[in-house]
Amino acid sequence: MTVDWIRIALKRTGKTRSGLAKALGRSPSAVTDLLNGHRRLRADEIAIVSEYLGVEPPRLIGGGPPRPPSAPLIGYVGAGAVAHFYADGQGPFDDVDAPLDSKPTTVAVQIRGHSLGVLFDNWLVFYDDIRNPPDDSLVGRMCVCGLTDGRVLIKSVKRSPQTGLWNLLSNTEPPIYDVGLDWAAPVREMRPR
Numbered sequence: 001m002t003v004d005w006i007r008i009a010l011k012r013t014g015k016t017r018s019g020l021a022k023a024l025g026r027s028p029s030a031v032t033d034l035l036n037g038h039r040r041l042r043a044d045e046i047a048i049v050s051e052y053l054g055v056e057p058p059r060l061i062g063g064g065p066p067r068p069p070s071a072p073l074i075g076y077v078g079a080g081a082v083a084h085f086y087a088d089g090q091g092p093f094d095d096v097d098a099p100l101d102s103k104p105t106t107v108a109v110q111i112r113g114h115s116l117g118v119l120f121d122n123w124l125v126f127y128d129d130i131r132n133p134p135d136d137s138l139v140g141r142m143c144v145c146g147l148t149d150g151r152v153l154i155k156s157v158k159r160s161p162q163t164g165l166w167n168l169l170s171n172t173e174p175p176i177y178d179v180g181l182d183w184a185a186p187v188r189e190m191r192p193r
Helices: 004-013 017-024 028-035 043-053
Strands: 070-078 095-097 107-112 124-127 142-147 151-159 166-169 176-179 181-186 189-191
Touching (some): 004 017, 004 028, 017 028, 017 043, 124 142
Parallel strands (some): 070 151
Antiparallel strands (some): 070 095, 107 124, 142 151, 142 181
């Protein structure tokens, strides 16, 4: 059994190799050997790793239909006048089915608000290509945007005439002019939850 699922889950969950070593009752170097392919994962360790990481191990060949890819739901994103702050009660929560062409870095957020239209409240938004700092390739695109004041919004981005600042546009709300962005990521896919 390949251990890529362990490496991906460690990255997605933010859990550490040393924590995994402790859960397994092994040394950190044993986990490093495991992840580098110098040691095999024992059958009795699979359940321990799965429980520590909070993910299911991959199915073995012939073990049933493949599971769709999943992505962690990491929090809420504001789409209207009300902003949600990732630091205040955010996830990761659970995993959701990801787009078929998703990457290991693909994450999801859930829309809260109506600036994209009432229909889009509670929809899932997937992204993975985080631009830090944002660049002109994002102009005119729908993005998940991390503002310098801590808000995370979903908006169409446009350069501000003021150097280093951005204008954020939505369907039903007035534009937000001249704001700083720490990062922005183009939306990969949106769908109802």
